[in-house]
Amino acid sequence: RLFSKNMFVLCICLGELFTSCREVQIKEEFRKDGEYFLRIKNKILQIYCADMQTSYPKEYVSLRSGQTDNFSEVYGYRLQNPFECPFNGSRRQDCFCRNDYPAAGYTLFHKVRLDVSAMQIITTDLLFTQTLLGRAVPFATAGDCYSAAKCPQGQFSINLTGTGLKVAESTKWVAQGNYATVKVHRSQVSNPH
Numbered sequence: 001r002l003f004s005k006n007m008f009v010l011c012i013c014l015g016e017l018f019t020s021c022r023e024v025q026i027k028e029e030f031r032k033d034g035e036y037f038l039r040i041k042n043k044i045l046q047i048y049c050a051d052m053q054t055s056y057p058k059e060y061v062s063l064r065s066g067q068t069d070n071f072s073e074v075y076g077y078r079l080q081n082p083f084e085c086p087f088n089g090s091r092r093q094d095c096f097c098r099n100d101y102p103a104a105g106y107t108l109f110h111k112v113r114l115d116v117s118a119m120q121i122i123t124t125d126l127l128f129t130q131t132l133l134g135r136a137v138p139f140a141t142a143g144d145c146y147s148a149a150k151c152p153q154g155q156f157s158i159n160l161t162g163t164g165l166k167v168a169e170s171t172k173w174v175a176q177g178n179y180a181t182v183k184v185h186r187s188q189v190s191n192p193h
Contacts, residue, residue: 075154
């Protein structure tokens with residue numbers, strides 16, 4: 001059975017919340033993909049259970065803020081002179097560039113997979129995504145081959161508003177490749193719900 005808001009309060013009192021989609025599947029005999037309330041690390045979260053018809057259902061978080069706030073991009077433009085950073089690092093398509101980077105891509109995320117035991121998002125799961133351009137790009141990932149100067153152009157955005165989750169303060173992004181630079185801007189959110 002699916003929980004409505006009225007049922008939600010009742011089920012908390014009765015202690016009927018489960019900790020994984022597999023547990024919902026086994027104990028309640030549900031085989032339908034959909035949103036379920038689960039108790040994860042002493043928190044009650046609304047989780048989308050996928051692959052409920054299989055022996056290995058998976059947990060996903062629905063990104064309630066919308067896909068335009070949850071994207072990853074590998075920028076496709078490359079400067080003719082890779083040792084400069086024109087326009088103070090601002091992105092402009094009238095640069096002296098080529099739009100030929102083969103790893104370029106732009107991916108929107110509707111849901112992200114959650115490892116409920118580790119409380120980590122599995123960034124490479126692309127089941128509930130839409131790639132609008134080029135290659136699929138993992139969640140919370142950005143890149144480019146724009147410039148060898150400190151001039152990153154690839155972007156990503158994470159917005160977990162309405163999910164009950166937040167990015168841990170200790171989360172770090174790692175630069176990979178030659179002349180790699182990382183610039184991460186964290187917005188302060190007063191209430192993650």
